[in-house]
Amino acid sequence: MTVGQAFDLVFGPDAPVRLVAWDGSTGGSPDGLVMRMTNPDALNHFLTGGSELGLARAYLLGDLVIDGIDEADPYDVLRLVSDGLPMRRQSVREAAELAQFVAHHRPRTPRLPREETPSQLHRMARGLRHARGRDAAAISHHYDVSNTFYERVLGPSMTYTCACFPTEGASLEEAQAYKYDLVAQKLGLQPGMRLLDVGCGWGGMVRHAVKHYGVTAIGVTLSREQASWAQAAIAADGIADRAQVRHGDYRDVTERGFDAISSIGLTEHIGVRNYPSYFRFLRERLRDEGRLLNHCITRPDNRHDGLPSRGFINRYVFPDGELTGSGHIVRVMEDEGFEVRHHENLREHYARTCAAWNANLSKHWDECVELAGLGTARVWGLYLAGSRLGFERNGIQLHQVLASRTSTEGRSGFPLRPRVEPSEAGQTGRTGQTRGDGRDGQADA
Template identity: 85%
Template sequence: MTLTVGQAFDRVFGPEAPVRVVAWDGSEGGSPDGLVLRLTSPEALNHVLTAPGDLGLARAYLLGDLLIEGIDEADPYEVLRVIGDGLTPRRPTGHDAVELARFLAHHPPHPPTLPREETPSRVRRLGQGLRHARTRDAAAISHHYDVSNAFYEKVLGPSMTYTCACFPTDGATLEQAQAYKYDLVAQKLGLRPGMRLLDVGCGWGGMVRHAVTHYGVTALGVTLSREQAGWAQSAIEAEGLSGRAEVRHADYRDVTERGFDAISSIGLTEHIGVGNYPAYFRFLRERLRDEGRLLNHCITRPDNRHAGLPERGFINRYVFPDGELTGSGDIVRVMEDEGFEVRHHENLREHYARTCAAWNANLAKHWDDCVELAGLGRARVWGLYLAGSRLAFERNEIQLHQVLASRTSHEGVSGFPLRPRVEPEGVRGA
């Protein structure tokens, strides 16, 4: 006799698992008092079998084949924490293995129906399939960032800053933490009136406008997102910064100007591709004057053993197509190999967990508006993505590093004082 779905669950995860699975065949598995997962059709099981882990569960959830009782669609953090802590498969042996083989033969996997929010095939096709070709990079960025500026205004808040904040105190708001982060970057770069700043991957221009307003520099930002560039230029004009600040809709590789005093790269390196790091850092060094500084801020792995492996699963399919991460050690090594002198290195992992929690709270607060702007499926994707990212930062599965370096001259002059300040004195623009 073939196992029921509930029995198969118990064979794989154990009856003590902190979830209760209720299947369409009427069977149940797991703990009677656990979080209830309802598999409404055989297709839910097929998703789990064809894509074990977060991808299969996400597909089933987004299509309605998996219902989770009590889930907060805007902030499913608690649900993901329970599933992550309790659903650890064990290797079946003996009679259990034979029964599970019969179960799989009775439920043979087949190509699943995919949610419409999954990465469009055009992203994977463009550039003749070459990862990080210019056309493919543009399509990947557009897939994520050109959703709707109004949607991002609801989720990110007034700062329109989509990178890790830095919380100066436990009670600081998200806006104060984003302003503090921009101050942290500006002071690490040693910005002063009259300097020229290049901000690559500038998003909605937050760093550009902050640096011009509070540090008296002139700044150029570049972004591959047309929506971001349009929003940023409108903000520049509204704040009276035209002539001193500019945001271009362009690939960073199209910047021809040189001799910048400072370059900030905040949240771009994740999209570059590890194999392209040498060319990337070489390009940035060529844009700096001698003694100029680079601040590279990006998500990293907690180790350096997986360089060049693209991100898989849910994040790659639904959030960041073609994203790649590696450890901060690899980043430092390439920067040094390309002629930079690394001066300071800092991990802000816990701050990114708090940032994701704040974005989740914004999504929950404006849930109905976000659903109207982006659709229910996309809003659910964001709930999963932000809550899952928060959990990953908390568990040290991913990190956030700022690496500060200089284009030290041939004479060995770095431009750094003996005791450089690397923390802002206060919070500007909050």
């Protein structure tokens, strides 16, 4: 049996893909998207890694060439593969033929792209999952690529979390600033308050809250590159007396009595089993009537935790990352003494955010390749486009959960009917400069 014949048995001769194999055989529709297996290693990747991981490995190594693919934004290809390549149900005879085909090609340990992280078993050398040293290594793998690379992909806001688009025509920068205002409004930030931002990234929330809401803020990140960039930005903004970003573990924060805590995109990294201790720690850092805003990617159900160990995201993007449903997060928060006051899903907004990041990557493709290497740039193209598709199809979601450390007397600190939405696209509640002060607002987030 040829490779092309095996393809037709698995996906059908009318599949919207034209497979051209190194042995000269073909499969799928003659008018379909052309995928070329340039050598036997391409087949071996699929036999050993499955469809998702195998496709990524073969593509990144050049063993699979896809005609006309946009390396910076392969969304159309991923959507076509997702929609148009369902596996056929084989007869007993066909299944036996496929088994003989696999045995003939003798699957062997594949050659791996250098961008792929070790398996879960090999990561044990760095400690148990979510031990401090292993967490630091996982964060460094993803975030300590190059600050310049992130500037090109994320844009001037340097914000690597879901934006919130106030209107259909809002730009990415407007949406990121609006997201920070939304978080600030939900937290009820006022001049003189103390804010803790855990997993603060490049300090966007810290800087925004200090400049526009008059608070004093501390941010914490495990990425040395992020902390260095954020401290320089804080100094340039002239707010070093009220803002700081620390390089370290959030568990090293000793201060207490904060008025508000924001956790924007950190929960995905801490491990589902660590949720109780995580939310307990954050509650202990708040004063009575203080508020917590937890913003993180979630699953669309509460029946599954974690990420597939053999999946693309786990091996190339977020080593040791774990997701669960928003209901599980709410339950743990409540079990640890928080009173949940508001819960919102921004799934469609994250799809738009990923599309905007893909567009930035495409615009700066040559520079991004020079900065991070072709393999890493390709990983980012796949990752962002695949994430966009996942958010669009409700395969993953993004939830903000707002809660308070309600006092023993039952005082939550919330008014009877609180406003949680900025009334004018990022100006309500600000104490400093607004969009109307003559600046373009791009450095605000």
